[in-house]
Amino acid sequence: xxxxxxxxxxxxxxxxxxxxxxxxxxxxxxxxxxxxxxxxxxxxxxxxxxxxxxxxxxxxxxxxxxxxxxxxxxxxxxxxxxxxxxxxxxxxxxxxxxxxxxxxxxxxxxxxxxxxxxxxxxxxxxxxxxxxxxxxxxxxxxxxxxxxxxxxxxxxxxxxxxxxxxxxxxxxxxxxxxxxxxxxxxxxxxxxxxxxxxxxxxxxxxxxxxxxxxxxxxxxxxxxxxxxxxxxxxxxxxxxxxxxxxxxxxxxxxxxxxxxxxxxxxxxxxxxxxxxxxxxxxxxxxxxxxxxxxxxxxxxxxxxxxxxxxxxxxxxxxxxxxxxxxxxxxxxxxxxxxxxxxxxxxxxxxxxxxxxxxxxxxxxxxxxxxxxxxxxxxxxxxxxxxxxxxxxxxxxxxxxxxxxxxxxxxxxxxx
Numbered sequence: 001x002x003x004x005x006x007x008x009x010x011x012x013x014x015x016x017x018x019x020x021x022x023x024x025x026x027x028x029x030x031x032x033x034x035x036x037x038x039x040x041x042x043x044x045x046x047x048x049x050x051x052x053x054x055x056x057x058x059x060x061x062x063x064x065x066x067x068x069x070x071x072x073x074x075x076x077x078x079x080x081x082x083x084x085x086x087x088x089x090x091x092x093x094x095x096x097x098x099x100x101x102x103x104x105x106x107x108x109x110x111x112x113x114x115x116x117x118x119x120x121x122x123x124x125x126x127x128x129x130x131x132x133x134x135x136x137x138x139x140x141x142x143x144x145x146x147x148x149x150x151x152x153x154x155x156x157x158x159x160x161x162x163x164x165x166x167x168x169x170x171x172x173x174x175x176x177x178x179x180x181x182x183x184x185x186x187x188x189x190x191x192x193x194x195x196x197x198x199x200x201x202x203x204x205x206x207x208x209x210x211x212x213x214x215x216x217x218x219x220x221x222x223x224x225x226x227x228x229x230x231x232x233x234x235x236x237x238x239x240x241x242x243x244x245x246x247x248x249x250x251x252x253x254x255x256x257x258x259x260x261x262x263x264x265x266x267x268x269x270x271x272x273x274x275x276x277x278x279x280x281x282x283x284x285x286x287x288x289x290x291x292x293x294x295x296x297x298x299x300x301x302x303x304x305x306x307x308x309x310x311x312x313x314x315x316x317x318x319x320x321x322x323x324x325x326x327x328x329x330x331x332x333x334x335x336x337x338x339x340x341x342x343x344x345x346x347x348x349x350x351x352x353x354x355x356x357x358x359x360x361x362x363x364x365x366x367x368x369x370x371x372x373x374x375x376x377x378x379x380x381x382x383x384x385x386x387x388x389x390x391x392x393x394x395x396x397x398x399x400x401x402x403x404x405x406x407x408x409x410x411x412x413x414x415x
Contacts, residue, residue: 003039004064007031007206010308018064020123020198022205030304032206033064037253046225046256053077056111056214062250063214064207065119071147075110076214078102080222080370085338086351090358094368096228098219099341105142105166106376107135107297107344108240112211113200117143119207120198127152127197131188133181133236133297134163135375140200141170152197154184160296162379180291182301201237212240216247219370220257227251227260229367232354234346234374235266235275235320236298238305242312244372264312265362266320267353269293269328269345272301275309276322284310294325294383295345297375319362323352329387331355332377342377350374 007016011029024031044061052058056076060067079099087095103110113136117128128144129152130136137153144151151172155164156179167174177184185201192202200208220227227248233241245264252259268276271293278286286306291299303309313320323331328345331352336342343351354371357363377384392408394400 001066002064003036003061004033005036006034008034020120020125020203022203030206033210035062035250037250040254044254044256046221049221049256056114056211056218059214059217062217062254063115064210065115065122069122070118071114071121071143073104073110073114073142073146075103075114075211077218080219081339081341083339083371086335089334089338090355091365092358092363092369093366094229096219096223096368096370097335097339097341098215098370098372100215100372100374101341101343101347101376105135105138106379107139108212108215108372108374109135109139110142111214112136112208113139113143115211116198116200116204116208117147117149120200120204121147121149123198123204125196125198125204126150127195129153129188129191129195129197129199130201131181131185131199133299134159134166134379135297136201137172137174138163138166138170141167141172141174144172145170154188156180156184156296160380160382162381166379180301181296181299182288182291185300209239209243212243213247213250215240215372216244217251219244220248220251223368225257227257227262228370229260230263230265230318230363230369232265232267232350232357232363232369232371234298234350234372235268235309236300236303236346238275238303238309240372240374241266242305242308245312245316262316263318263367264316265318265353265357266309266313267350268320268322269295269298269349270322270324271295272299273322274301274303275306275313276320278306278310279313279320280322284314286310293328294380295328295349296380297344297346298349319357319360321353321356323349323356327352327356329384332384333387335373336377341373343373344375344377344380345383346375347373347377348383
């Protein structure tokens, strides 16, 4: 059984039962799950975790649902790769890439949905729903299919084709809304009050957000049970950014790693950078923005955890960068060409920001640094399609190939 004990308001600290509730009824602050850490400390060991499944459910004791009845399609425990080529280029000697493109629906959203869907089913819901910039809709559709639940997913009307198909294949009710993500999210917040559905990022959001901290658990375990010195994380709603650190903190509370002051740095697209803009202005209050960027998975102009992201930046001594669409494309290509990882536009934001921070001296050369790549590039092929080398077109003869290959000249090292 889970060691989760209650929901607690982040602001006034009032406690509530583990129900479908996402805001405090007294002060309207956000609520999150708390745990019996003494119980965890007495019962959970590194060996117990290591003997668990090769998925996020190896950390079942830190999650708010019963793993025995979990909806498990294999999310989590993704590769942590030593990025020697990219690190050498950027002057970073201990750079790692956390590659969440290998999840079942090719993004980190499988982590949050695995937890939210499992808890929703425990609470008696039969329908899963969400407001999404694409990746979440894919994951909700897949998990609902696996659980035998119905799915209703809401997306902006202008989403990338790969993400639309990535939901449709699972047979949900797919709803395109005329508006950006913030408009979709407002609609779903209203609908959650009218329909007895589990909106994973609305009424069951406290459970949903707990899935993100499994990235912190995995990174610490994969580094030999220690937290890194520095993390660079894309910021959309801000929940992922905040929860990765919670993962490190919970392992320390449980006595499984030594406590470390990991620096947390954020990455946003210039076309939707409310957190980065506030940070660069020295303000703890962000102003909502109208998104205008190719990084649509990060295009949340009014982030729910924007304030808490700013608090974390300040507490950890991190930084927050923003990068242009051109830099995002170059970041996608740089990661692919140096480490063989094809990340989506959000990954381009992370790598371009990593490069920016390294050039500014904001990341120490010897810091153990982890950059988080949260989704696969085939979902956002439109972003890079026009910037790649065209294929050679030849006749089926050796002479035709050699003529075309020589014509490339220095581009491929041909003398």
